[in-house]
Amino acid sequence: IDQHNINNLTSNIKIKSRQYITYFSQPTKDSINNNPNKNNKEPHKYTKIFIPNALYNRMEIAAVAKKVTGVYIFKTSTGSCYVGSSISLYNRVCSYFMPSILAKGDRRVLRYFHKNGFKDVSLTLYIMENGATSDMAVELEQYFINELAPDLKVELVASSTGYLEPMSMEWKIYLRELRGTPVYVYDIATSNLVHMFDSKTYLYKMLSMDHRTLDKFLASGKPFLNRFVFSLEAITNFSVDALLTIEDLQLIFLQERTNRDSSITARSRSVLAENIKNPKLSAKFSSINACAAALKADRGTIRSYLSGSSTKNYYRGQWKLSYVSKQL
Helix, strand or coil, X not given: CCHHHHHHHHHHHHHHCCCCCEEECCCCCCCCCCCCCCCCCCCCCEEEEEECCHHHCHHHHHHHHCCCXXXXXXXXXXXXXXXXXXXXXXXXXXXXXXHHHHHHCCCHHHHHHHHHCCCCCEEEEEEECCCCCHHHHHHHHHHHHHHHCCCCCCXXXXXXXXXXXXXXXXXXXXXXHHCCCCEEEEECCCCEEEEEECCHHHHHHHHCCCHHHHHHHHHHCCCECCCEEEECCCCCCCECCCCCCHHHHHHHHHHHHHHHHHHHHHHCCCEEEEECCCHHHCEEECCHHHHHHHHCCXXXXXXXXXXXXXXXXXXXXXXXXXXXXXXC
């Protein structure tokens, strides 16, 4: 993202919300301070963007923080704060909002947000110039750590994990899996973003979906169950004020699937399978699918006997198949 685009984006945000403040840092002269770790000279230039109620303003975060390098600072209404940095600022910040990461997290900052939530938690982004490296971001992070002494960070050292001990390999693998490709779920019935999944894998598991089905609807943009749109990008014309817990979302998906199955069943025609060799085996099935499953046949074969297009009169020489009249 170049400087011209940052100016345009932040100007738009300032128009939308007067609470946003954007400016370029100007290095100041070193001054004597009681804290020997403090250095009042910022090591690198940045654009500062203040976002109140960060959890509910993710569209604004997406507008300025995608594919950029910088520092982020969470600050609570009680004055507690956390400082971090990333070369992928948007993904890193949004990972804090993911319920599965908060639930599993054993870092101090994650435990705090898991217990207290994000009510009245503000976010300040320090977006660095195009071409900034990871090392430069760490240097700027250390500057703000020295200035603020964030109490939600265990070690006041930039790029530290936030653990008192090194992170285990098990945790590294777990977090790597969770921090896959985020998937947004939108409800076109209410025009709301209803959930954001940490990864495709987590969505498959929680919504009982096949990966091919998800990829199909991601590629087409068509609504799943005629209601839910899956996207890998934030869609700005949807509201973010009606997020659902995973339990509530699972319940809605179950209801929609039940309604769909009921609708399909209502449209299905019953099939009568008469066994000419042993009438006791004759049975009535609610649909072609049910008949095919019971007789161990494919649906195309069953349809050919029902339509009369088969060259044989009886399936497997013993089954006479016909549709059941709706009047019966």
